Amino acid sequence: xxxxxxxxxxxxxxxxxxxxxxxxxxxxxxxxxxxxxxxxxxxxxxxxxxxxxxxxxxxxxxxxxxxxxxxxxxxx
Numbered sequence: 001x002x003x004x005x006x007x008x009x010x011x012x013x014x015x016x017x018x019x020x021x022x023x024x025x026x027x028x029x030x031x032x033x034x035x036x037x038x039x040x041x042x043x044x045x046x047x048x049x050x051x052x053x054x055x056x057x058x059x060x061x062x063x064x065x066x067x068x069x070x071x072x073x074x075x076x
């Protein structure tokens with residue numbers, strides 16, 4: 001299940017740092033994609049996903065819920 005996560009983002013919406021236990025700087029964006037689905041339901045899905053490499057070397061995947069602006073970590 002997705003977990004809420006704090007994200008500092010640039011003016012254009014790209015993540016700059018994320019907070020797990022401590023703030024971690026994003027070293028690079030390795031992938032970005034958007035999903036718009038279930039448009040026929042009262043609560044449609046609209047998400048912007050990012051695959052990130054952190055300065056620590058770890059890779060994480062997170063998304064911004066475009067309907068409310070909240071960020072979530074998505075583990076696969």
